[in-house]
Amino acid sequence: MQESAKSHIPGFYKLTQAERLEIITAEYNLTVDEQVLLNNEGGLQLEQAEQMIENVVGLYRLPLGLATNFIVNGRELLVPMVIEEPSVVAGASLAAKLARAGGGFVAATDDPVMLGQIQVVASPDPWAARVDLLAHRAELLALANEVDPILQQLGGGARDLQAYILETFTGPMLIAQLHYDVRDAMGANAINTACERLAPRIEELTGGQVFLRILSNLADRRLARARVRIPESALAFSEFSGADVARGIELAGAFAAADPYRAATHNKGIMNGIDAVVLATGNDWRAVEAGAHAYAARDGKYTSLSTWRRDGEGQLVGTLELPLALGTIGGATRVHPTARLALKILGVQRATELAAIVVSVGLAQNLAALRALATEGIQRGHMSLHARQVALAASNS
Ligand code: MEV
Numbered sequence: 001m002q003e004s005a006k007s008h009i010p011g012f013y014k015l016t017q018a019e020r021l022e023i024i025t026a027e028y029n030l031t032v033d034e035q036v037l038l039n040n041e042g043g044l045q046l047e048q049a050e051q052m053i054e055n056v057v058g059l060y061r062l063p064l065g066l067a068t069n070f071i072v073n074g075r076e077l078l079v080p081m082v083i084e085e086p087s088v089v090a091g092a093s094l095a096a097k098l099a100r101a102g103g104g105f106v107a108a109t110d111d112p113v114m115l116g117q118i119q120v121v122a123s124p125d126p127w128a129a130r131v132d133l134l135a136h137r138a139e140l141l142a143l144a145n146e147v148d149p150i151l152q153q154l155g156g157g158a159r160d161l162q163a164y165i166l167e168t169f170t171g172p173m174l175i176a177q178l179h180y181d182v183r184d185a186m187g188a189n190a191i192n193t194a195c196e197r198l199a200p201r202i203e204e205l206t207g208g209q210v211f212l213r214i215l216s217n218l219a220d221r222r223l224a225r226a227r228v229r230i231p232e233s234a235l236a237f238s239e240f241s242g243a244d245v246a247r248g249i250e251l252a253g254a255f256a257a258a259d260p261y262r263a264a265t266h267n268k269g270i271m272n273g274i275d276a277v278v279l280a281t282g283n284d285w286r287a288v289e290a291g292a293h294a295y296a297a298r299d300g301k302y303t304s305l306s307t308w309r310r311d312g313e314g315q316l317v318g319t320l321e322l323p324l325a326l327g328t329i330g331g332a333t334r335v336h337p338t339a340r341l342a343l344k345i346l347g348v349q350r351a352t353e354l355a356a357i358v359v360s361v362g363l364a365q366n367l368a369a370l371r372a373l374a375t376e377g378i379q380r381g382h383m384s385l386h387a388r389q390v391a392l393a394a395s396n397s
Contacts, residue, residue, distance in 0.1 A: 037341055053365050092365050116180060118178065118202055132162045184329045258303075266366070284325070286328070
């Protein structure tokens, strides 16, 4: 889509909403309907909301901003972010601007493979049942593929079946784990349906009883990773030298890597950026949050999702890796009109392309927070925006 869109728009933040809308209308060829979407009465309508959840009594609105300056895998991007917290869009834009000095973000993803769990209890011998189950792997994968022939035509479908024994306070249980490529969907429905389809045959093969059949949000076969490399000289500002800023960020990274109390806050800063894009595109941010924090604790100790190191050659290098179960089809991504527009602005079709952008925004958000924390402190920038919110609240009371 908009391959040539330039995301570096100096002074974008100083414009009025109408002026910003004019710019993106031209840049993205927004239709009149799409422009209406972004104005006061546009966006999700009550009738659509009624199709999404139960007991609807109204609509709840949040600001949609565009982060500027992003380059991801060489592509210029304006990034739609939905969030209530001041400073997040500004922080992402600032960090993306710093990243431009090193060519922007490089990001890659695994295939979109989701994990499903089938819990088998009361097998006469769970260890023998495990072997019997795995002896029928090919048959079970074929059965899982019957659920969605179109997904298979698109290159998705069952990839693997694994099984392990868990010792629990109720006794041993056998867990079958289905690996299922869901292509451009978030994939919860696809994998849950496949797990439910396998359950009766798994009961026959194991002589046990199946209880839970559900995806795992620790989607660690569906990781997204990004890195950024910034010349230290580009980090200088105010009275702080680039080398000082880079050192401060490295020390902040070391603190988060070593201390769960700091890691929780550090990762929260990453999720500020990630959740805002996940929400803007109509994706399931609870799933992404669950996966991120479970992944941060995968070695038994909760730690930082990102790394920051000086390379000794005058560059600061940051990396971020986490599971990202995101879709560009299904769920609210296509039902919510503003989510559809967000995907259009991002110019993505594939779920893996979306994940590459989202992980880059997470890394940018982390950089913005650490840069502020390691220098002038977070409150300075934060408080001026916060003051605006307080004034707004006062004017409403
Ligand atoms: C605030 O929403 C996020 C930060 O606390 C993140 C961090 O401490 O790294 C500033």
